[in-house]
Amino acid sequence: MAKIKKITITVEKTDTGFSGFSEEYPIFTTGQSIPELINNAYEATEFYFEEEKIKIQPNDIKFEIDFKQFFKFYKVINAKFLAEKIGMNPTLLSQYVQGHKKPSAKQTEKILNGIHQIGQELSEINLLQTA
Numbered sequence: 841m842a843k844i845k846k847i848t849i850t851v852e853k854t855d856t857g858f859s860g861f862s863e864e865y866p867i868f869t870t871g872q873s874i875p876e877l878i879n880n881a882y883e884a885t886e887f888y889f890e891e892e893k894i895k896i897q898p899n900d901i902k903f904e905i906d907f908k909q910f911f912k913f914y915k916v917i918n919a920k921f922l923a924e925k926i927g928m929n930p931t932l933l934s935q936y937v938q939g940h941k942k943p944s945a946k947q948t949e950k951i952l953n954g955i956h957q958i959g960q961e962l963s964e965i966n967l968l969q970t971a
Contacts, residue, residue: 869883881903
């Protein structure tokens with residue numbers, strides 16, 4: 841069974857949900873939510889490589905979304921709060937989010953680490969129910 845390189849699926853917000861496409865292969869899909877898009881992308885990728893008898897594993901596919909799309913969908917993440925949390929100038933992060941500037945690889949990693957840290961913190965919280 842043959843093995844392929846990593847496939848990158850670019851995710852974009854649409855009026856009806858989300859779309860995903862690969863620039864390396866003719867793989868396109870949509871979904872009303874991110875989880876649905878991810879499932880559909882796995883199915884579309886498996887279907888595309890079916891004749892070549894290539895088995896696709898979840899770690900063979902990488903999903904990418906640009907800053908503007910990310911913050912448009914995840915409105916719950918406040919860019920100013922994130923900038924303060926990671927020690928970045930809020931105006932600079934705002935320029936990345938609006939697409940006016942493109943962050944370097946180092947800045948992208950810093951932002952992504954901050955987002956992951958917030959996600960980790962949120963996943964560890966339990967809410968108390970009051971009577």
